[in-house]
Amino acid sequence: MAISFTEENYLKVIHRLSEATTEDISTNAVAELMQTKAASVTDMLRKLAEKGWVNYQKYQGVRLSAEGEKIALSIVRKHRLWEVFLVDKMGFNWDEVHEIAEQLEHIESDQLVNKLDEYLGFPKTDPHGDPIPNKEGILPELAYSHLSDIKTAKTCKLMGVAQDSAVFLQLLTKLNLSLGAKLDIQEVNEFDRSIFVSINDAAPIFISHEVAKNILVKV
Amino acid sequence: MAISFTEENYLKVIHRLSEATTEDISTNAVAELMQTKAASVTDMLRKLAEKGWVNYQKYQGVRLSAEGEKIALSIVRKHRLWEVFLVDKMGFNWDEVHEIAEQLEHIESDQLVNKLDEYLGFPKTDPHGDPIPNKEGILPELAYSHLSDIKTAKTCKLMGVAQDSAVFLQLLTKLNLSLGAKLDIQEVNEFDRSIFVSINDAAPIFISHEVAKNILVKV
């Protein structure tokens, strides 16, 4: 069935919200991420439900159907593969690629996506460490911890970020924190939960809890 | 000023029609290429004129303004660069890339286009031999002849095609005719204007006038 850009974006947003919870997704939550009004969301949810891509009962929130999940994952796959392309092949920084990938994710051609995947060497994650669904739409589960959850001195490796806003990524770049960086945690301060850490064997610096919450690491 | 996909497509179509003539472009001609009705075209021409991208007086046809020309050329540039990408990097055949490039040409990022250009080695033409406008929107004039215009036995080189429909390109592929092929013209038949020609030193074959009209060669 034909699908519009807007419908694709709604499915993507519902998918994103569903990753964080097992609850049904509220109209308002969708409205906020879609940068639109709740009334518009209600209209769209009814339409998506008619097309069989979501399960929706009014006042009860929304969930993706199996079909809707499949579509959402194919968009996520395209988005993340294009991000790899932009960084690895086009030479963009990891904080510059989101907007462009938002456009490229809507290009329709399974053949192209699979050729791109192969061309990039079947990457497992995008430049922010987010996993890339495979051709069958299966998303490899990457069991990473939030840096903020670590309580004791230990060594770990930066595997991803929980947020890909440009300001945040630029801050990480300033701190010399990129995918794969080695983090030697010296101390976790009880007072403000800031972390005193050596990055790639440099002199240790302080990282705020705010920032640590958005950093994913493998212990 | 903001521009929609549809507006971009109209400018592209008007540009294409303008290449073939110095006359003003008729509403019907635009309608046919846009696969829409004349009434819809009238509406859009008025809008494009308001935005300053075309010069249009009702009943008098339409021309691109300098600004409109600039936009059209940037779309052509993107279209052709993406075609090179699809063939050279993704391994598509030249008859498979048009549809996908129709989508990719609307991706908005000057930075991306210029990086892509560099990545592809600043190609001068697309996989069909059509010239690629440079960053400044200047379209190199390639003075090629139509194979159908050649009257005597001589050797020439296939530099492009005047049509990129999949059926036509597939026929050329069957005839072993690709960009750069050497054509030794043995004889031009007066009766049906068919051409008896050896392709890359193979045994000579007949090529119809219909086909020859769409083949561009350098003598």
Add this chain to the structure above:
DNA sequence: AATAATTTTTAGATTAACCTAAAAAATAAA
């Protein structure tokens, strides 16, 4: 030049995606 044929435009509707304002339902607080 008058009439016929064609092309183009206007008028009035339709659809997708959005909006505001008001009503209804669900949830939280007293």
Add this chain to the structure above:
DNA sequence: TTTATTTTTTAGGTTAATCTAAAAATTATT
């Protein structure tokens, strides 16, 4: 368990791009 608050939906409108059918302008033909 009422009342207040918040969330969600409905009702009615807007805009971009399209359509059909009818009117107007242009071009071609007698």
